[in-house]
Amino acid sequence: MGAIVEPFDAPAPDAAPLDTSRAPTQALLELLDRDGHVRQSYPVHQWPLRVGRSLGNDVVVTDPNMAASHFSIAPVPAGFALVVGDTRNGLLIGRRRLRSGDSAVLDTTAEHVDLTAGRTRMRLRLADHALAPELPLAPTTTLARRAAPMLLAALVVLAGLLFGTWLNSDPDGLTRAAGNTLLTAFVGAAVWCGAWALLSKTFTRQAHFGWHLRVFLYSSLALMAVNALPPLLAFAFSWPWISDFAFMGDIFVTATALYFHLLAVEPARHRILKWVAVTCAAVGVALTLWFNVQRTDLLGDELYMNHLFPPALRIARPVSSDAFIDGLAPLKAALDKKTKEPGVGDDAGRSDEED
Numbered sequence: 001m002g003a004i005v006e007p008f009d010a011p012a013p014d015a016a017p018l019d020t021s022r023a024p025t026q027a028l029l030e031l032l033d034r035d036g037h038v039r040q041s042y043p044v045h046q047w048p049l050r051v052g053r054s055l056g057n058d059v060v061v062t063d064p065n066m067a068a069s070h071f072s073i074a075p076v077p078a079g080f081a082l083v084v085g086d087t088r089n090g091l092l093i094g095r096r097r098l099r100s101g102d103s104a105v106l107d108t109t110a111e112h113v114d115l116t117a118g119r120t121r122m123r124l125r126l127a128d129h130a131l132a133p134e135l136p137l138a139p140t141t142t143l144a145r146r147a148a149p150m151l152l153a154a155l156v157v158l159a160g161l162l163f164g165t166w167l168n169s170d171p172d173g174l175t176r177a178a179g180n181t182l183l184t185a186f187v188g189a190a191v192w193c194g195a196w197a198l199l200s201k202t203f204t205r206q207a208h209f210g211w212h213l214r215v216f217l218y219s220s221l222a223l224m225a226v227n228a229l230p231p232l233l234a235f236a237f238s239w240p241w242i243s244d245f246a247f248m249g250d251i252f253v254t255a256t257a258l259y260f261h262l263l264a265v266e267p268a269r270h271r272i273l274k275w276v277a278v279t280c281a282a283v284g285v286a287l288t289l290w291f292n293v294q295r296t297d298l299l300g301d302e303l304y305m306n307h308l309f310p311p312a313l314r315i316a317r318p319v320s321s322d323a324f325i326d327g328l329a330p331l332k333a334a335l336d337k338k339t340k341e342p343g344v345g346d347d348a349g350r351s352d353e354e355d
Contacts, residue, residue: 025127027073029059032121035204036268048074051117052085065089065118073106073124080106080126082115092116150210153217160224161185189216200264208264219257226253231307238316243307244300247288255281 027044029051042059050057054068061070067087073080083103084091090099094114098104106113108128115122161181169177193216197207226249234243259277266273289299296303319327 027127028125030123030125031061032123034121034268035266036121038123048072051122061117061120063118063120066120070117071115076105078105079108079128082106089118146210150214150217153214153221157217157220157224158182158185189213192216196261196264203265204267211264212261215257215260219253219260222253222256223250226250231305232309232313234305235307235309236313236315240302240305241300243305244302247301248285251281251284251288255284 023045025043025045026047027049029042029044029049030038031040031042033039044058049059050069050072051059051061052068052070053061053063053066057069066089067085069085070087071082071084071091073082075081081103082091082093082098082105084098084100087100090097090102092098092115093104093106096104106124106126108126109130111125111130111132113124113126113129115124162178165177165181166174193209193212196212197209200206200208200212226246230242230246230249234240255277258280259273262273262276263270288301292299292301
């Protein structure tokens with residue numbers, strides 16, 4: 001026997017439920033991924049807006065670090081107020097932390113409001129917020145135009161490496177030394193850029209190998225420049241302190257390269273990555289200065305300027321022999337004082353004789 005279906009009256013056209021999708025959009029709540037890209041967006045058609053894990057909220061977020069009713073937003077005479085619900089983790093508005101039960105009036109003069117509830121990053125756009133201007137499309141470039149600067153940088157780096165190998169090698173072993181240099185350069189670049197590409201792929205789902213290769217090539221050019229220019233300037237102007245502290249250029253270039261490499265791994269954290277690079281540079285300079293003092297009792301990296309270039313590159317005026325001898329007088333006094341101090345070897349020899 002079939003089921004009995006009782007008749008029912010169809011609702012009148014004017015009794016249809018309200019289609020909220022046709023209501024004007026009051027705001028837009030966007031859920032962001034770790035790279036700052038929009039993962040989901042929820043248009044707000046009426047207030048208040050309730051956000052949390054409970055199904056009774058207007059926006060349900062399955063974040064275990066969020067409360068059942070994490071926060072709500074409603075209009076007030078001063079604008080829009082956010083009230084934090086019963087949560088142990090609180091909520092971040094930009095960098096300002098609110099605890100359970102706290103409330104705050106949202107800023108309507110910016111482009112948006114950044115919110116962090118639990119481990120979920122959100123962006124709230126109100127109707128009163130200013131709309132950011134349209135960004136122009138990046139000009140499309142052919143593969144040849146994109147690869148030409150990289151190829152030129154690679155040729156300059158290889159030429160510099162081969163030139164240094166030629167200066168430091170005997171004629172008989174030049175071929176083998178040049179081959180080792182080229183092999184080391186290619187393998188090192190492939191391993192270095194491949195490791196960074198794997199890290200980028202892990203965190204952003206894109207390898208960015210071309211980006212890391214550009215950073216490697218341009219930073220290599222910068223390192224070659226900071227290694228060649230300070231000794232030349234020190235020789236030309238008689239400024240030995242330039243070559244004494246040339247290691248700072250290497251550290252700053254390395255820290256800058258680290259920043260751009262990390263930028264492909266965490267593209268949405270520019271400020272944090274800048275502080276990471278600055279901290280690494282400061283630590284590197286401090287450690288190098290400390291090691292120099294331990295090694296030579298001097299802050300500089302060299303005991304004396306030992307770089308000789310063609311005399312035609314000399315810009316500083318020459319010093320006469322008498323002036324040079326007079327300038328050695330303080331050094332003679334310091335050496336005489338040093339010779340009068342008992343050495344460790346003398347103490348050891350004296351104790352052996354006494355024994």
